Amino acid sequence: MNQDLLGVLVMFGLALGLALPLGRFLANVFRGDKNALDFLAPVERGIFRLSGIDANREMTWQQHLVALLTINLVWFVLAMAVLCTQGVLPLNPDHNPSMSPDLAFNTAISFLVNCNLQHYSGESGLSYLSQIVVITFLQFVSAATGIAAAVVIFNALQARTTDKLGNFYNYFVKSLTRLLLPGSLIIALILAFNGTPMTLAGKQELVTLQGESVAVSRGPVAAMVAIKELGTNGGGFYGANSAHPLENPNFLTNVVENVALTLIPLAMIFALGFYLKRKRLAWMIFGVMTVGFVALLAPTIYYEMHGNPAIAQMGVDQNLGALEGKEMRFGAAASAYWSITNTVISCGSINSMHDSFMPLSGLCQMLGMMTNAFYGGCGVGLLNFFAYLIIAVFIAGLMVGRTPEFLGKKIEAREMKIAVIVTLLHPLLILAGTAMTAHLYAGNPTEYAGWLANPGFHGFSEMLYEFTSASANNGSGFEGLGDNTPWWNISTGVVLLLSRFLPIIGPVAIAGLLARKKVVPESAGTLPADTATFGVMVLAVIVIIAALAFFPALALGPIAEHFSLY
Amino acid sequence: MKNQLLPAIRLTLVLLVVCCLIYPALVWAGVQLAPGQGLGVTASKNGRVVGYDNVGQKFDRPEYFNSRPSAVDYNAAGSAGSNKGPSNPEYLGTVKARLDTFLLQNPGVTKDQVPAELITASGSGLDPHLSAQGAYVQVARIAKARNIDPNTIKSLINNNLEKGVINPDRVNVLRLNLALDNLASASR
Numbered sequence A: 001m002n003q004d005l006l007g008v009l010v011m012f013g014l015a016l017g018l019a020l021p022l023g024r025f026l027a028n029v030f031r032g033d034k035n036a037l038d039f040l041a042p043v044e045r046g047i048f049r050l051s052g053i054d055a056n057r058e059m060t061w062q063q064h065l066v067a068l069l070t071i072n073l074v075w076f077v078l079a080m081a082v083l084c085t086q087g088v089l090p091l092n093p094d095h096n097p098s099m100s101p102d103l104a105f106n107t108a109i110s111f112l113v114n115c116n117l118q119h120y121s122g123e124s125g126l127s128y129l130s131q132i133v134v135i136t137f138l139q140f141v142s143a144a145t146g147i148a149a150a151v152v153i154f155n156a157l158q159a160r161t162t163d164k165l166g167n168f169y170n171y172f173v174k175s176l177t178r179l180l181l182p183g184s185l186i187i188a189l190i191l192a193f194n195g196t197p198m199t200l201a202g203k204q205e206l207v208t209l210q211g212e213s214v215a216v217s218r219g220p221v222a223a224m225v226a227i228k229e230l231g232t233n234g235g236g237f238y239g240a241n242s243a244h245p246l247e248n249p250n251f252l253t254n255v256v257e258n259v260a261l262t263l264i265p266l267a268m269i270f271a272l273g274f275y276l277k278r279k280r281l282a283w284m285i286f287g288v289m290t291v292g293f294v295a296l297l298a299p300t301i302y303y304e305m306h307g308n309p310a311i312a313q314m315g316v317d318q319n320l321g322a323l324e325g326k327e328m329r330f331g332a333a334a335s336a337y338w339s340i341t342n343t344v345i346s347c348g349s350i351n352s353m354h355d356s357f358m359p360l361s362g363l364c365q366m367l368g369m370m371t372n373a374f375y376g377g378c379g380v381g382l383l384n385f386f387a388y389l390i391i392a393v394f395i396a397g398l399m400v401g402r403t404p405e406f407l408g409k410k411i412e413a414r415e416m417k418i419a420v421i422v423t424l425l426h427p428l429l430i431l432a433g434t435a436m437t438a439h440l441y442a443g444n445p446t447e448y449a450g451w452l453a454n455p456g457f458h459g460f461s462e463m464l465y466e467f468t469s470a471s472a473n474n475g476s477g478f479e480g481l482g483d484n485t486p487w488w489n490i491s492t493g494v495v496l497l498l499s500r501f502l503p504i505i506g507p508v509a510i511a512g513l514l515a516r517k518k519v520v521p522e523s524a525g526t527l528p529a530d531t532a533t534f535g536v537m538v539l540a541v542i543v544i545i546a547a548l549a550f551f552p553a554l555a556l557g558p559i560a561e562h563f564s565l566y
Numbered sequence B: 001m002k003n004q005l006l007p008a009i010r011l012t013l014v015l016l017v018v019c020c021l022i023y024p025a026l027v028w029a030g031v032q033l034a035p036g037q038g039l040g041v042t043a044s045k046n047g048r049v050v051g052y053d054n055v056g057q058k059f060d061r062p063e064y065f066n067s068r069p070s071a072v073d074y075n076a077a078g079s080a081g082s083n084k085g086p087s088n089p090e091y092l093g094t095v096k097a098r099l100d101t102f103l104l105q106n107p108g109v110t111k112d113q114v115p116a117e118l119i120t121a122s123g124s125g126l127d128p129h130l131s132a133q134g135a136y137v138q139v140a141r142i143a144k145a146r147n148i149d150p151n152t153i154k155s156l157i158n159n160n161l162e163k164g165v166i167n168p169d170r171v172n173v174l175r176l177n178l179a180l181d182n183l184a185s186a187s188r
Helices: A002-031 A038-051 A061-085 A101-112 A128-156 A168-193 A221-230 A251-276 A279-306 A331-344 A359-371 A380-400 A413-443 A456-471 A486-516 A532-565 B002-031 B089-105 B132-136 B139-146 B150-160 B173-187
Strands: A204-207 A213-216 B042-045 B048-052
Touching: A002 A128, A002 A168, A002 A251, A002 A279, A002 A331, A038 A168, A038 B002, A061 A101, A061 A128, A061 A168, A061 A486, A061 B002, A101 A128, A101 A486, A128 A168, A128 A221, A128 A251, A128 A380, A128 A486, A128 B002, A168 A221, A168 A251, A168 B002, A204 B048, A221 A251, A221 B002, A251 A279, A251 A331, A251 A380, A279 A331, A279 A359, A279 A380, A279 A532, A331 A359, A359 A413, A359 A456, A359 A532, A380 A413, A380 A486, A380 A532, A413 A456, A413 A486, A413 A532, A456 A486, A456 A532, B042 B173, B048 B173, B132 B150, B139 B150, B139 B173, B150 B173
Parallel strands: none
Antiparallel strands: A204 A213, B042 B048
16 A cells, blocks of 8 residues: 555656756757757758758747647648548558548647547557657647747747747747657657567457457557657557556556656746746745645545445445556555646546546545646646646735736736636636536537436536537547547537647747837745745635636535545 | 759658667567567466466466456457546446455455455556456465465465565466466376
């Protein structure tokens, strides 16, 4: 039992220990300072030359966004084209069919926005070509997009007045060449040496020891799983994601995968501190996020390690915890830890089935996505947190009766409006989506019977979880949900699009507007942003927004289920 | 628009080569040194491949260590969990039925000796492992079915026990059952 908790500490400790030096390295990369991977500069120059891009051209925040959105559009078209025709394209040894347009739409959008709703199952739903050219490719570039957007904000928050915020392509390509590609290569090799397949060969047919015929799915798994975790995308090669024994063969790979997915979100916090030379600010952000993270983690580990009370009543031995949907090589504690890291960080990979977790564990998973700012996804986690920061600065300013300022820049009505819209969009999408769906279901439970795998409160939680996951660009699910239907594919697809690009556009716009303002020198009247007091303020803003907006819905789902079970 | 779109398309094409050709090729090349050369690590009996080391398979005969319940009946080409919620009455009925079946098949075993994994489905439906207790509790049945000394089977479990340092102790069911079969052929 205690050795399981030790595993949790090891994973968090390793991630933190690696994130600090990586943060310093990333700050150097994005400032253009000397760093260990400078020997890759010729490769980057080659990429820019072949693409006809001048990577030294400074862009305004609007030009950044235009470049970002245009290239995303290109990727969407590419993904749709491949998914709709994969059945007849090469590299399809298992003869999987092409996707229906609504499923292709959902899948293309999902991976474009660095999410992984996956209304299909990898073994039967995708060809190897799609796994590589659509899924793996988008896992790289969508993560790099998020990092590049965060770096625009780093640049904008410097104490100077400017329009020029660096070059989008420069940030984007360097995120790939200096971070995501080399990191993935190392992780992929570790996985492959532990038994994860990396082949273009199709299924292997064999007869088991007991004499049953089975076919074992293989594929280019190791290469994909590495970037799936490092880029916090979370989209699994197999249907069961990292619960699958070939995708995550043992506890070592479990540690590697879990550290990989927490690494960049943590490192980006420290990168911000090194980049702006404001390490205390980075520690404040890290502190707030970690308090939120631990507050969600502790109850989840507790409830999973104590097992299901309804099964305890049958009199069986549950000293290893609740095991429905969990794998014996990970155990309850490491599965609970994985589920919370993957929901606070918008990764959404799973090593156990969230649908079968205890009700309050499910609540913590949902809250991780509802707040969407404790660590958060590759780059975008900081963007969400930035919106909360702006609101906290404003409220704190009002409370002490001073003009709100953040890092020497005045926060005014325009920035506030954007921050509030971005922050409130998230509960709006989740609650409106769930409400509409629940209304549909309640109106005709027989027609939509295929949607829910579980009755009662838990069924409601399945719907709430799906929209929460879509809006947080997370991608995990209460997978009992029968979600490959036009309603789910299109509604969650639209939610994904809105909830990805508005929270990128908004914070980048705020940062761009702030960068243009003149610097107000610090005085006794300045509210310092890098103190614990201000940290408490930010945390209060996050908690109040999440609690007020989501409490009624959570009461109908997991909270009601909890009291029916305990 | 054109001067935005063109570089975006060209960059996409270049990155397709980097991320989808060069990167997987490098991984593939490295994997040629790994056990199984990227095809997965298999287990054999008398020269015949009987399974993957890591991929659980169905064992429900009395003379083998039985594996955990699986939501996909150990279909290694379609992994999934049951996704049943903890309070679902139908699901709890299934669990109770599994418990009753197990007690029936293993006379002499009491409820509190049955570990939860033997009556709950795994996340992937392909879990290759059991806890040590999950194996011990089946010893009497296997000993009777194979007509061998229970202590021999117990020591087999102990020899195959994978001790966790920061994760749970467990046994690989396929490896254990292969060892059982070897035992039988050695004594013959």
